[in-house]
Amino acid sequence: MKFEIMRDRLLDGLNDVTKAISSKTTIPILTGIKIDVTDNGVLLTGSDADITIQTFIPAEEDGNQIINIVETGSIVLQARMFNEIVRKLPTNDVEIEVKNELQTHIRSGKTEFHLIGSDASEYPLLPEISTENRFEIPADLLKSVIRETVFAVAASESRPVLTGVNWNIENDELICVATDSHRLARRKVKLENLPNGIESIVIPGKSLNELNKILGETSNPVEITMSNQQILFKTDHVLFFSRLLEGNYPDTSRLIPNEFKTNIKLDGKTFLQAIDRASLVAREDRNNVVRFETLEDDAVKISSNSPEIGKVEEQIPVESIEGEELVISFSAKYMMEALKAIHGQDVIIQFTGAMRPFILRSVHDDSILQLILPVRTY
Amino acid sequence: MARVIFHVDMNSFYASVEQAYHPELKGKPIAIAGNPKERRGIIVTSSYEARAKGIYTTMNVAEALKTCPELIILPPDFPKYREASKAIFTILKSYTNLVEPVSIDEGYMDVTEVSKERHPLELAKEIQLRIFNELDLPCSIGIAPNKFLAKTASDMKKPMGITVLRKREVREKLWPLPVLKMHGIGESTAKKLHTLNIYTIGDLAKADERLLKQKLGKNGVRLIRRANGIDTREVDPNAIYDTKSVGNSTTLPYDIIEMKDIETTFLKLSEKVAERLEAKNLCGSTITIQIRDCHWKNQSKSKTVQNPIYLEKDIFREAMELFSKAWDGTPIRLLGVTVSNVIDKKHFAEQLSIFNFEQFAKEEPIYEIIHSMEKKFGKGIVQKGIDVKKKSYASKTSFSKDFFDDLIDK
Numbered sequence: 062m063k064f065e066i067m068r069d070r071l072l073d074g075l076n077d078v079t080k081a082i083s084s085k086t087t088i089p090i091l092t093g094i095k096i097d098v099t100d101n102g103v104l105l106t107g108s109d110a111d112i113t114i115q116t117f118i119p120a121e122e123d124g125n126q127i128i129n130i131v132e133t134g135s136i137v138l139q140a141r142m143f144n145e146i147v148r149k150l151p152t153n154d155v156e157i158e159v160k161n162e163l164q165t166h167i168r169s170g171k172t173e174f175h176l177i178g179s180d181a182s183e184y185p186l187l188p189e190i191s192t193e194n195r196f197e198i199p200a201d202l203l204k205s206v207i208r209e210t211v212f213a214v215a216a217s218e219s220r221p222v223l224t225g226v227n228w229n230i231e232n233d234e235l236i237c238v239a240t241d242s243h244r245l246a247r248r249k250v251k252l253e254n255l256p257n258g259i260e261s262i263v264i265p266g267k268s269l270n271e272l273n274k275i276l277g278e279t280s281n282p283v284e285i286t287m288s289n290q291q292i293l294f295k296t297d298h299v300l301f302f303s304r305l306l307e308g309n310y311p312d313t314s315r316l317i318p319n320e321f322k323t324n325i326k327l328d329g330k331t332f333l334q335a336i337d338r339a340s341l342v343a344r345e346d347r348n349n350v351v352r353f354e355t356l357e358d359d360a361v362k363i364s365s366n367s368p369e370i371g372k373v374e375e376q377i378p379v380e381s382i383e384g385e386e387l388v389i390s391f392s393a394k395y396m397m398e399a400l401k402a403i404h405g406q407d408v409i410i411q412f413t414g415a416m417r418p419f420i421l422r423s424v425h426d427d428s429i430l431q432l433i434l435p436v437r438t439y
Numbered sequence: 440m441a442r443v444i445f446h447v448d449m450n451s452f453y454a455s456v457e458q459a460y461h462p463e464l465k466g467k468p469i470a471i472a473g474n475p476k477e478r479r480g481i482i483v484t485s486s487y488e489a490r491a492k493g494i495y496t497t498m499n500v501a502e503a504l505k506t507c508p509e510l511i512i513l514p515p516d517f518p519k520y521r522e523a524s525k526a527i528f529t530i531l532k533s534y535t536n537l538v539e540p541v542s543i544d545e546g547y548m549d550v551t552e553v554s555k556e557r558h559p560l561e562l563a564k565e566i567q568l569r570i571f572n573e574l575d576l577p578c579s580i581g582i583a584p585n586k587f588l589a590k591t592a593s594d595m596k597k598p599m600g601i602t603v604l605r606k607r608e609v610r611e612k613l614w615p616l617p618v619l620k621m622h623g624i625g626e627s628t629a630k631k632l633h634t635l636n637i638y639t640i641g642d643l644a645k646a647d648e649r650l651l652k653q654k655l656g657k658n659g660v661r662l663i664r665r666a667n668g669i670d671t672r673e674v675d676p677n678a679i680y681d682t683k684s685v686g687n688s689t690t691l692p693y694d695i696i697e698m699k700d701i702e703t704t705f706l707k708l709s710e711k712v713a714e715r716l717e718a719k720n721l722c723g724s725t726i727t728i729q730i731r732d733c734h735w736k737n738q739s740k741s742k743t744v745q746n747p748i749y750l751e752k753d754i755f756r757e758a759m760e761l762f763s764k765a766w767d768g769t770p771i772r773l774l775g776v777t778v779s780n781v782i783d784k785k786h787f788a789e790q791l792s793i794f795n796f797e798q799f800a801k802e803e804p805i806y807e808i809i810h811s812m813e814k815k816f817g818k819g820i821v822q823k824g825i826d827v828k829k830k831s832y833a834s835k836t837s838f839s840k841d842f843f844d845d846l847i848d849k
Contacts, residue, residue, distance in 0.1 A: 242792040243745070316793055350788045367786075388806075392790060415806055416791065416799040434791040437799050 062098050062134025062159040066118070068150055068169070070127055071103075074116045075144050077299055078107030080271045081114040082140045088185070093137040094144075095184045096157075103128055106184070107140060112268050113187060113302040114275070131158075135181035136165055143167075146174055188291045188302055194256035197282040198235075200296065202250065206237055207273045209248045209402045209429055214266035215241035222308040225263035230255050238313050239266070244395040245313060245418075245432040246402055259287050263310050268303035275299060316418055317432060321411040323355065323387045326380035326424060329408035333400040335377050339365040340393035342373050350436050351393040355386045365393070380407075389415045390436045399431035443559050444674060445548040446581040446589035447531060447566065450598035452544035454486040456523045457513055459575035468492050469511040472500050473690065481690070483515060487598060520544075526574055534566065539674045545593075547586055549674035563601045571599070587670035590622050609668035614641030623662060631655060640666050682719055686727070687711040688775025694733045696770045705758050706751075708776040713751035721781040722749035726757045729775035730765060739775075740765040746789045747782060754778060 078094060086092060086109050095106040102119040120128045136159045147155065150169035158166045159178065167174040198206075207226075215223035220242070229236040233255060237248045272294055276283065284295040294301040339351045343365040354362040359379050366372040389412065399421050400408065407424040421431040449455065453471040458464045468489035472480040480500035492507040503510055524543045531538045537549035550562060563580045570578055579600040581592025591613065592604035604612065613621070619629040621640050631654055637643050644666035651659030664670065687708050695701060705728075716722060726748065727741035740761045748754055758776045791799055 240793065242794060243790050245793070311793070313793070390788065414800060414803050416796060416803050418793070418796065434793060434796055436788045436790050437802075438788045 062096075062136060063131040063157070064098050064103065065129040065131070065154060065156045066103065067127055068147060068153045068155045070118055071147055071155060074103070074105045074118050075147060077116045077275050078105045078114045079140055079144055080274060081107040081109055081112040083109040084141070086110065090137060090179055090183050091185070092140055093179055093184075094140045095135065095137045095181055097135045097181070098130060098133045100130060100133060102130075106187075108185065108302075110185070111265065111304045112271060113300075114271075115187070115300040115302075117298045119298075134159060136163070137179040137181050137184055138165060138176055142176065146176075188304075190286050190288045190291050190293050190302075192286055194258040194287045195284060196252060196255050197284050198250070198252060199280040200276045200283050201278050201280055203283050203294075204273055204276050204278065206235075206248050206250060207269045210237045210239040210246045211266050211269045211273070212398050212402065213239040213241060213244055213246035213431075217241075222263055222306050222310055224267075225265045225306040225310075226269055227261065227263050227310040227313075229261045230257070230259070238310075240311075240313060240432075243392070243434050244399065245316065246399070247313075247317075247430045247432070249428050249430075256287070259289065261310065262287055262289075262292065263306040263308070264292055264303060265306055268301075272301050272303075275301065317420060317430070318411070318413045318418070321384065321413055323382070323384040323412040325355070325361065325382050325410045325412075327361075327377075327408055327410070328380070329400050329403060329405055331377055332379075332408065333397060335363050335375050336393050336396050336400070338375065339363050339373050340397070342367050342370050343393050349393045350390050350438065351396065352388070352390045352438075354388045355382055387412055387415065389419070390438050391433055392436060395433050399433060402431055403429050441584050442549060442551045443554040444583055444586055444589040445550055445559075445563060445566075446583075446586070446593040447527075447546055447548065447570075448579050448581070448590075448593040448597075449527065449544035450577040450579060451484050451486055451490075452523075452576075453484045453515060453520055454489070455576050456520055457516075458486065459523075460519065464511065467511055468494065468507055468509060469513060470494055470503060471515050472503075472512050473515070480512075485510075523574060523576065527570060527576070527578075530566065530569055530573065534562070537674045537676060539676055540679045547589065547674045560601065560603065567599065567601060585668075585670040586672050586674065587622065587665045588668055594622075606668040609644075609666075610641070613666070613668070614639060614644060616640050618643055621662075621666065623658075623665060628655065628658075628662075682721060682781055684723070684777050684779030684781060685712055685715045685719070685721065686775060686777025686779075687715075688729055688773060690731075690773045691771065694770035694772055696768070701762065701771065701774070702759065704774050705762065705776065706755055708774065709751045709755035709758060712754055712776050712778055713749060716749045716778060716781070719781075720784050722747035722784050722787050723778035723781035724748070725778070725780040726754065726761065727777040727779065728758050728761045728765065729773070729777070730762070730771060731773035732769040733772050734769065735772070736769070738765060741779075743780070747780075747787050748778065749784065 075094065082092065084092060088110060091108055091110060097104040102117055104115060104117050106113065106115045118128060120126065120130055146167055151172055152170040154169060156168040160166065163178045163180065165176040165178045167176065210226050214226060218224065223241055226237055226239045233251055235250045235252055235255065239246050276296065281296065286293040290305055292303050292305060336351060340349060343349050343351055350365065352364045356362055356376065359382055360376050361379055362374065362376050364372065364374040403421060403423055405423045408421055409424050410419060410421050412419040415435060416437060418432050418434050422429060454469050457469060457471070466488060468486060470485035470489050471483045473483060482494060482496055482498045482503055484496055485494045489507060489510055494503050494507055494510060500512060520543060528538060528540055528546060531546060531548055535548055535550055535553055538546055540546040550559060553562060559582050563582055567578055567580055570576055577598045579593045579597045581589040581602055581604060583589040583592050583604045584606055588604045588606065592602040595602040617638060618624050618632050618640055632643065635650065635654060637646055643662060646663055648660055648663055651663060655662070689704065689708060691704065724747040725741055725743045727739055729737065729739045731737045742757060742761055744757065748757065754776060
């Protein structure tokens, strides 16, 4: 195996695939990066057994030569070491050659590294996914769907299935739901040509976070292929495989109320700033509690009180209050994250009682819906 | 301004109290053991006469009797020790209000003010003599400009010692000693320090602060300061009332391995911890379990929960969950449960979840009534439950400071 490549292009590829590599893996070979050289280009693979990322660097792009392939072949190189070496090479031209099976030479300018690689045939095979259930979504839309839901997944492993985002396909809609049991984020997207073979899957939150880092802010389509155990996201040059979470995702649809006792329309930005201020004194408290109270004449009072730190009180005007008066306490953190996910000015908050979940959404539609469970004070 | 701090440390406290109550035991080797009949009888403390014959704390009863057949072993009598402790602190408080009890048998005094009129050494002698004459109990007193040095000083001469330790003497008196001799350094910290080539207190004093911070965290920085004789902690008379954690542990009468025995033990421990939390109106968000196996290997495992807990069933559930993750099947000698990061239950706010909100939703009408009454008559007109402090001696060991709660409402 022997090829010459531009260092920048190799680094870009390494950046993508190393996102999947974990130093904590129990399979030693997975601390390495697999390099496959074919006549068409170089394929890099990184994996932690849950996530596998592959990126392809073509030999030629738009008529420009990027890689000069001398001899095809495969090798696995220690990921962290290889990455550091490439990063620190003196020139932009890199030559990589494997001799005597595993002896790897990395040359740049007058520098030459010798690394001992591992046998590529020992590297685990890629998961196989049948191409039956497939659809497309623009990369930037997928990124926002991820951002608007993944923050709400559970951090603790006590209910493993809640550490993932639940994707449901219902007719022409993809419905994504995440909840850590204390709040919930739901995003609905209308898409064309959705498959009907698989209705519900749970994607690990960690996988989606990594995917979000790799995807660019473009409207280029991402091709998504689902099976019962795996999901594959495919862009021009990157393949992103993720294992799915097993177990039944709780039915969250019944949690979202249909009738409300108090409806408040307000400016999301102003409200977010007020909650942010109130959380300054609430922060020390583990549950970060803020008290919210409706006042007369279209205003609400936000207050927080931590005995050891101090208190804060603020009144803000709102667009309108309909229905019953209300006093409720909730986590400032959850409220801020929900408001950020809606990222709109015109927000409606709908309550059904001080001890029941309430929802937030844009006044205009319910494509992004956030639900928060209140805090009960002693 | 330089302060004058005393550390008053009672000498073999339980044994001395027994000898004061029973003068016929004076001059004889006696020891207090957890439970002389069962195996868990380990020596908690012993008189100086017994120590001279090779008896030491943590020795088990059988071994102790082999070493010293004439040893008189007594069961602990905590009410008696508590009584004596109260009397001691009453004497200390007659000199200054700045008395900080640390445990049942030791405490700090800030005598800076008193020292303006009387020489500290003379004062220490008087306190030592009063405790000896009035209560028939020996103690050692350390005199120093801060708590750390005072504690170090009281340890230098026992029994009935009075030692002055000046900051300028740290280099000569402390630096040659191995780090393990320093207060605040146990076996595991000492081991970590050894890996950094720090063997004496002097090495520690000159260690690189950044390196130690990396290895030991905040504690590393604190230890370097202490090794240089620096300690800025004030004598805080109320420190003892700030409960930081509530925990109970028990050494089992025999090594256990059956899940049923383990559950029974955890249930009892959880019950005790819950009772003590209840007595102090506390709840806590971190739970820790301690396991000591038959080879004396200790391990602890902890977890922080979103909603503070205080109920026996919740403590038990979390403890069992931690246990199942931590236990490797080795027979168990000791089990312990601790709830820490405690706060007053009044400040407790429970984050509801999608799985439990419905049971709370039933209470909504009550909250609505409270709210409407508050609006009419002012805040605080209605309160949930009543603050009644219960007494609890669910922990009756030497390590518990619960009984100091009785001193507070005088």
